[in-house]
Every structure is written in structure tokens, then in C-alpha cells.
Amino acid sequence: MDELNYLIIEHLKFSNIHEEHPPWVIKNSNIGGRGLFANRDIKVGEIIFRDNPIILGPRSSMLCPIVCVSCYSQENLYPCSRNCGLPICSNQCENSKLHNKECQLLVGWKTECFQSEINLSLLKCLTPIRSLLLTDNKKTLLKLLKSHSGAQHGFEIDILKGKLGLNFKEEEENLMRLTCTVLDANSFEVTVGNEQGRTGLRGLYPLSSLMNHSCLPNTMHNFDKYQNMIVKAATFIEKGQELFHSYTRLVWGTPVRRTHLERTKHFFCMCLRCKDPTEFGTNLSGINCKECGDVALPFYSSDDNVHWECVNCKHLIPNDKVSVIFRVLGSRVKHFGHSDEVQEMVKFLKQKIPNYLPPYNQISVELKYRLIWILGHNPKYLWSGK
Numbered sequence: 001m002d003e004l005n006y007l008i009i010e011h012l013k014f015s016n017i018h019e020e021h022p023p024w025v026i027k028n029s030n031i032g033g034r035g036l037f038a039n040r041d042i043k044v045g046e047i048i049f050r051d052n053p054i055i056l057g058p059r060s061s062m063l064c065p066i067v068c069v070s071c072y073s074q075e076n077l078y079p080c081s082r083n084c085g086l087p088i089c090s091n092q093c094e095n096s097k098l099h100n101k102e103c104q105l106l107v108g109w110k111t112e113c114f115q116s117e118i119n120l121s122l123l124k125c126l127t128p129i130r131s132l133l134l135t136d137n138k139k140t141l142l143k144l145l146k147s148h149s150g151a152q153h154g155f156e157i158d159i160l161k162g163k164l165g166l167n168f169k170e171e172e173e174n175l176m177r178l179t180c181t182v183l184d185a186n187s188f189e190v191t192v193g194n195e196q197g198r199t200g201l202r203g204l205y206p207l208s209s210l211m212n213h214s215c216l217p218n219t220m221h222n223f224d225k226y227q228n229m230i231v232k233a234a235t236f237i238e239k240g241q242e243l244f245h246s247y248t249r250l251v252w253g254t255p256v257r258r259t260h261l262e263r264t265k266h267f268f269c270m271c272l273r274c275k276d277p278t279e280f281g282t283n284l285s286g287i288n289c290k291e292c293g294d295v296a297l298p299f300y301s302s303d304d305n306v307h308w309e310c311v312n313c314k315h316l317i318p319n320d321k322v323s324v325i326f327r328v329l330g331s332r333v334k335h336f337g338h339s340d341e342v343q344e345m346v347k348f349l350k351q352k353i354p355n356y357l358p359p360y361n362q363i364s365v366e367l368k369y370r371l372i373w374i375l376g377h378n379p380k381y382l383w384s385g386k
């Protein structure tokens, strides 16, 4: 713990964001491993700390757009002229300190598949490669962070070796594999871009990554233009309380959050919100009861065994049936978002969803959020003020 604390403070000092008397302290947590705790009362809205990523880079999902590896812009991209296979958008980006270093490394590994074209697979695997460029202190810090075990973590290295035919030294491969497991356990999504195009990167913020999860978090965060993460108090936090953030979207209902946490972070959340089928009276996971027209809510018979039960007539609905309804409606809502679809969105909200779900279910709420982003913001749908 002392070494971790020391290395985090060195990292913050190096990034010029260290505070002399910070309101946090690292301690063992009853919830799991280490956690961050308030060492004094913290007011709502107060900045608790700033953090800077020791690694930042593209996400590994093939659905993510192609971005410049220096500034993450999606415009004017061309392959780096040194044939490293990575996309660049300007001379300045091509000659940035980070890209120069990674370019040298990649060109040194050169195989036939790195030609003068952008190599998408390489781009998606770039973030763990960046761990090889860290200073010794930052490598040690990375090794002290939580990692996940399991075959699904580290597939990026299999792509680099298999599809791209790269051969690394054993210690390079070990560090990159470890980095994948650390990124999967700790990384934050950082949104970059502008109105023309946004994308999510993954960033490893060492101090922030010590915060455990709660579905009722007491912190919130945003990012500045340098990708520093700014963590603030979302509620009043009393001295001694643990600092939590949410690893899921807050608007997701309990079964969706729990499944996500189990699949991606390998634990079952036991917070007060997860234990309350009504989620503090919001009934976010509620589904219409076809028998009596009231609402059925999720009840857990074990960590991963859930069924829906009507609060009025006690009619039971199996999880399989609810999952199909959530999947089909959720997938439709996920793909809405364009201003041309407003009429269709409203129709779906008013006519389709009510056949299955009450208006306070997470899917209805999600769709209303999407409409809010368009109505009053999109030039086609500005309020007339009348």
C-alpha cells in the first residue's frame, strides 16, 4: 500500500495535479481489495482529486471509428509516412513525442502486414502496446493495480501475434498481457472529439481506479481538454466514508447492471439499490403484468438467478421472457438518435413500449433522454420560445 501511495503521488506530481493536503486516503475496503476513503468531510460539488492517465489509447472494439493516434481526430487521416501502419492527421501529430516513440517500436517489429496502409487491427491493439513505453515507475504502478484473470482478457495480444504475425520478447509480451488484464479491470471511457465526430478512448487513471463500485455512487467525474479526470463529490461525504463511483450507467435497472458487472468486472454488487427490487421507488426494471395490469419487479433467489413477480397479483414471469423483451426494445432504442427519427421515436415511446413496459422502465427513460438531446438542441428542433 505504501509503494502504491508513493507511486500515485509521484505520478500526480509529475502531471502537475498533486494537491498538498488531498481529502482522500487509500485503505483496505470491506467491499473488495483497496479503496479510496475521505480523510475529512467533503462538500457536495467539491473537487476531490484530479488524475491523469498513465496509458490512454483507442478501445479494442472493432466498432470504434478510426482516429489519429496523437490527437484522436477522425478527420484528414492518412497512414503514418514511416509505414508503422497507424493513422495520423497532420505533420505535427506524426512528430509528437508519443507517436515518435511508438512508431520506432512498431517499425522495429515490422512484418509484411505493416504496409503503407492504415492497419485497423494494429490500431485496436495499440493501447496495451503503449505500456512498453512507460517509465519504470509507471510500469511498477501499473503492476500494483487490480488485474482480471481469464482467457477473455488479453485477446489483443493474440491478434498481434496471430493475425499480424508479430513476435515479441517474452518480457514485452508478459507486460502487454498484464496491461490488458489491468485495463479490463480499471480503465475508464474517455470521450473525445467534437460535433463532427466523437469517440471513446480507454484510459488507465491509477488513483481513480482505486475507487470501488456502488450503484449509488457518492462521486461523479468529467474530463478536461487534456484528458485529466476531475472527480467531484456527488453528495456530502463524511470523513471516513469510502468514495464510490459507478462502473455502469446509472439509468440501467438492477438486472442489467448486475449482469454487466458480473461479465466485465467479475463481481456481484451487494449495494442497497441492488437489494431493493423497487430501486428506491423508481421501479426502473418494472415490466407490465399481463394478468392484472400492475407492475412486475425483479427478485433474486441467488446472485445470478432472477425472476419477475407482480407486486399486486404475484404472477411470476421468467427471466428468459423478460430478457427477450428488454433485448428487442432496448436494441431498437439504442439505434435511435438521429433528428430525422424524432417522429418515429415518439411513436415508439407512446405506442410500442407501453404494450410491454411502464413509462418509468429504464428503456422508456433511455428513449426520453435521447429525445431530450434532440429537442431543443438540434437546429431542426429548437424551442420557438412562444
Ligand SMILES: C[S@@+](CC[C@H](N)C(=O)[O-])C[C@H]1O[C@@H](n2cnc3c(N)ncnc32)[C@H](O)[C@@H]1O
Binding pocket: 031, 032, 033, 034, 035, 145, 146, 185, 186, 209, 210, 211, 212, 213, 214, 265, 266, 267, 268, 269, 270
Ligand atoms: C477498479 S478495481 C477497484 C479497486 C480495487 N478494489 C483494488 O483493490 O484495486 C475493480 C475491482 O474491485 C472490486 N470491486 C469494486 N467494487 C466492488 C463491489 N461493489 N463489490 C465487490 N467487489 C468490488 C472487484 O474485484 C473489481 O473487479
